Amino acid sequence: MINKKKYIDIKDNTLILRWANDRDLENVNKLYNKYYKKNRTINQAKWIFINKIIKSKNNFLAIAELNGEIVGTQALIPMIFRLGKEKFLTAKSEETLVIGKAYKYNTFSKLYEFILGNIERYDFKFIWGFTPKIKSFNRIGFSSPYQTKSWIKLIRSDAMQYYLPEKNNYLNYLSVISKIIIFYQLVISSLTNLIYKVRFPRTKIILIKDIKFSEELFLKYVNNINRNNQNIFIERNKDFFNWRFAENPFCKPITIFAFDYSKSKLPLGYIFFGMNEDRRACIIDFSIKENTNEHKIGNALINELEKRVFDMGAHSIYTWDPNINNSIFRNCLRRKGFIFLDKGSDFVFKNISNDKRFDWENLSENFLFTRLMNLGSIF
C-alpha cells in the first residue's frame, strides 16, 4: 500500500496525495465548512469518516496537498450491502472537494487514482454516491445511471416558501398555492382512509409503537420485517444502526413500528423519519413485511407519520422514490396524496470488481433507494 504520492510541476509546485490522519481532520473540516458555507463540527466530521463497519486502521479519507495546503479531499465510506442472502462490501463516495487552484493538476482524478490503487485488498465490489458533479465522475470511469426521484406532501401553508424563493412571493401567492395543493392531497388521502374504513369496518388490526434503536428488539423486528426482502440495499445490521442512528451527531430518526393488534409482538412494518431545522420532515426508511395486508399497514404507518410530524411543526414531508417497480411504498405514498417529482440527486456508480454481477445493468432493477443512504445532516 502506497501511503503517499508526489507530483511536481515545472514551477516546483508540489502536489502530494496521501491518506489523512487524525491531525488532518480539523483542516479537512475547515476546508469543507469554508467551501460549502456550513458549520459542521469536528465531532460530526469524525462520525462520517470513522466508523466500525470494517476493521481498518485507515479511514479512507484521501487529501491532496499543494505546497502544504489541503486543496482537495475525497473519502470512501465502507458500507456492507445485501443481495438476497449474500453480503458484500461497497464504498460510498463522500467529501468530494477540490478548490479552484488545484483544478489544473487534475487533482480529483489523481485522488481517485490514489484511492483505487490503495484499496484493492478490501475487496470493495462497487463505489456509489450522490453528486452534482457527474461530469468529473464520468471522466474517471463512473457511470451516472440514475437520478433519485422524490415524493412530496405539503402539510402547512408555508411549505412552498421552502421550495421556492420567497422574495417573489407577491400577495402571498405561495401560501395560496400551498393551500390548493394541501386541499388536493387531503382529498386523496381522505378517500384512501375512507376506502380502508369501508373495507375493514370497526376492526382495529394495526397497533403502532415507538421502538427505539437502543432497544434490543429493534434489530430483531427490522430483520424480521426485511427477512424475505430481495432488494439490493445496505445491510441493516447492528453496527450500521449503531453508527448511523445511535451515534449520529447530527440528529437521530424517530422509529415507529406497526404490529398485529391481536399479536402485539408480531412486527408488520416500520417507518423511520425525522424533521430537519428547516421544518421539512423526511421519511428515511420504510419497509413492510411481505404477504401481509401491506397497503393497510402502509396507510396506518403514513397516517401516524403525518400526525407526528404535523405536531412537530413540519411544513412538508419528503422522501425518495424507492426505484423498485410495484413497490408497496410507492403505492402507499400515491394513495396518501404525495406528489411525485422527477427531480433529485445524481447517482454515480462504478463496479471495481471483476464480477459482472455487480454491473449496474444487473443491479438496477432491484437497487433500492432510501434516505438511509444519505450521510451528514440526514434529513
Added chain:
Amino acid sequence: MESKIKIFILLIKNLKILSKFQFNDKGFSIFSKIKFIHINDQNNISSKLKSAILIPLNPIKSKNQEKNSWEANIDGVDIILWDKILKPNKWYSFPSNENPLFYFHPKRNLILPSWDIISSFQLFIKGENNKNKDKLGRIISNKIEYHNLKLDKQPHLNNANFIFLKATLLINKFSEPVNKFISPIKLIISHDIDLLRANDFLSQSIRIYRLFKSLIKLNFRDVRKYFSGFIRAIFFPYRNYGNSIFGMIDIERQYDYKSSFYFLFGKRGRYGPRSSERETLNFARAIPEGWSIGLHYNFDSFKNDKSLRNQLIVLRRNLKKKVLSGRAHYFIFDLHKDAKLLNDCGIKIDESLAWNDSLGFRFGIAGPLIHQNQNINTLFVPTIFMDQLFWHSDNQVEFNLEYEHLKKVGGIASFLIHNDIFFNEEQPLFIGKYQKLLRKLYEDDLICCLPEDIYNISKPFLS
C-alpha cells in the same frame, strides 16, 4: 458572627454540590480535596494554616467598594467580580494586582478570594421587601440593584468554583488549563403546560377583542391572524396547544433528550388552569415512559396549605407515579416563605426561581441551590432561560453571552419552553426555534438530565 458562619457553611455546601455538576471526574476529585476555612479577616491569618482556601467573614476592604465591579480573565474566560477586599501583606495577586481573582501565599499554599464572597452570596439569597414586587407578588428585576448593575449576568457561584479550582491547580503546579476539568453543561428542559386547548371562553374572548382592535386600526394582517385563530380553535382545539406536547417529545427524541412536563391543576379561574382536571390527566397519562411529570403549582398554591397538597394528591393518585418536581405558575414563589410547604409536600426539585421579566442568573447560580433552613431538603434549580425571554430578538446577544459563559465555567442550564409557544401560528416568531435550539445544544454536547437525576446526584451531599 454566628449568622455569618451559617452563611459560610451554606455557601460551601452549595459550592460542593455545584462542583459535581460543573467539573469532570478529575476536576471534581481535585475540588473535593480543597479545604475551605473561615477566618475573621485577612490580616489575622493563623501561622498554622496551610493548604486551604480561606474565606474571610469580615474582610477588610477599601471604602465604597461594594458596587465596583472588575473583570479578569482566566484561561480565556472573562469573570466579573465586585466588592474587592484588600490584599494581605506579602501575598501575591492572580492574575494581576489591578484586577485580581484571588490572592495566594505560595509557601503556605493558601488562597484568599479577592472579593467578599460572603456578602456577594448574601446579596442573591436575601429576602425582598414588597416595594420591589408587582401585583402578582413577583420581584421586578429592574428594581433590584444587583440586576441593574448587571451582577447577575454571570452565575456568581459557578464563577467562584471556577476560580477556586484554578487557584488549586496553580498552587499544586498543574500545568493544564482549568477548562480541561470542566464538564459539559447539564441540561434540564421543562415545559409548563398552562393551556391544553385553544377554544376555552377566555382565549376566544381575547381573540375577539384583539380582532376588533386590529379592525379599528385597519391592521388586516392581524385581522386575518385572529380570525383564522378563532376559527381554527373551534375546529382543532388541541392543535398548537395540547398536541404540541407530543411534537416537543418527538423533537427531543431526535436528540436523545428527555424533559419534564409541569401540569397546571386546581381551581380554575383567571390565573388558574383553563382546562378541566380530567382533560389534563388524560394528557399527563399519554406522556411516554422516560419523560418526567411534575406539578405547575397553581396561582393560589401558597395561599393556604391545602391547595398545593390537593393538587399533588390528584396528580399522584391518578398517575400512580412519584411527582417530585415542579414550578410555580407565573413564577409566584417566595423562597423564604413558601419553601417549607414544598418540602412538606415531597417536592424534591423546584424550578420556580427566576426573573419573570428578564434574563440573568437571579440567584447567582446555574445549578442546585440549597435552602438556608437545614430542615428543607428541596433543591432549587433556577430556571435560567425562558422561551419568551431568550428567543426574543432583543435578548439574543445577552442570551448568547450568558450561554457561552456557562459553557466555559460549567453548571446546569435549565430551559423552559411552553407548549403554547413551541409552535403557535399566533406567535410566529417562535416557530421552528425549538428544533434549532436543541440542535445547538446537542452539537455543544450538553448532557440532558431530569430533575430526579439532579436530586439523586445531589442527595449524598445533602446529608
